[in-house]
Amino acid sequence: AQTVTQSQPEMSVQEAETVTLSCTYDTSESDYYLFWYKQPPSRQMILVIRQEAYKQQNATENRFSVNFQKAAKSFSLKISDSQLGDAAMYFCARRGAGSYQLTFGKGTKLSVIP
Amino acid sequence: GAVVSQHPSRVICKSGTSVKIECRSLDFQATTMFWYRQFPKQSLMLMATSNEGSKATYEQGVEKDKFLINHASLTLSTLTVTSAHPEDSSFYICSARQTGTGNQPQHFGDGTRLSIL
Numbered sequence: 440a441q442t443v444t445q446s447q448p449e450m451s452v453q454e455a456e457t458v459t460l461s462c463t464y465d466t467s468e469s470d471y472y473l474f475w476y477k478q479p480p481s482r483q484m485i486l487v488i489r490q491e492a493y494k495q496q497n498a499t500e501n502r503f504s505v506n507f508q509k510a511a512k513s514f515s516l517k518i519s520d521s522q523l524g525d526a527a528m529y530f531c532a533r534r535g536a537g538s539y540q541l542t543f544g545k546g547t548k549l550s551v552i553p
Numbered sequence: 554g555a556v557v558s559q560h561p562s563r564v565i566c567k568s569g570t571s572v573k574i575e576c577r578s579l580d581f582q583a584t585t586m587f588w589y590r591q592f593p594k595q596s597l598m599l600m601a602t603s604n605e606g607s608k609a610t611y612e613q614g615v616e617k618d619k620f621l622i623n624h625a626s627l628t629l630s631t632l633t634v635t636s637a638h639p640e641d642s643s644f645y646i647c648s649a650r651q652t653g654t655g656n657q658p659q660h661f662g663d664g665t666r667l668s669i670l
Contacts, residue, residue, distance in 0.1 A: 482663065484661035544596060
């Protein structure tokens with residue numbers, strides 16, 4: 440089975456500090472895509488960052504960056520200079536190169552402490 | 554940017570009622586749309602893949618006759634929960650993949666909260 444595991448049900452971070460959310464996955468494919476989605480209380484799914492498995496360079500989007508370790512099948516999300524608006528559920532997701540179906544992890548609830 | 558509209562955002566109805574949820578891609582064509590279900594404090598579970606002009610592909614354990622999916626045009630997919638019961642209460646989210654965009658990510662609707670009394 441192609442699974443995505445987020446081992447941290449909840450995390451908290453002080454405002455302006457840095458936090459890292461963990462994600463590991465299982466796949467037999469060599470080419471695939473990884474994503475981090477944010478779901479605030481409004482329940483809308485917002486794409487935070489994506490990574491193509493064939494790219495060695497870690498993706499970055501402003502304050503968000505990933506640490507992609509392909510051999511270890513690890514895909515962690517680092518949020519720098521955390522802001523109150525970052526508080527949300529964060530879901531790690533994977534899809535194969537030949538499929539458009541996403542497999543989601545169980546999510547990590549991030550709280551930002553003012 | 555690409556926008557997906559999902560309607561209604563909230564439905565409260567009596568047991569036995571059938572409920573239709575619409576998912577529209579407002580500014581792009583979507584050959585493929587996806588329907589997810591999310592229980593409180595849980596992740597999104599894929600229910601089915603909706604393909605324009607053909608039958609939907611359902612995930613294992615999802616009742617086809619219970620959750621009817623129609624994708625009659627490149628901008629609209631509908632999910633009908635037939636004869637809904639309290640156990641069908643959940644948050645339903647759709648997403649759409651823009652046709653011809655290769656590996657671009659899916660765009661999600663805002664979800665529909667379904668409550669069956």
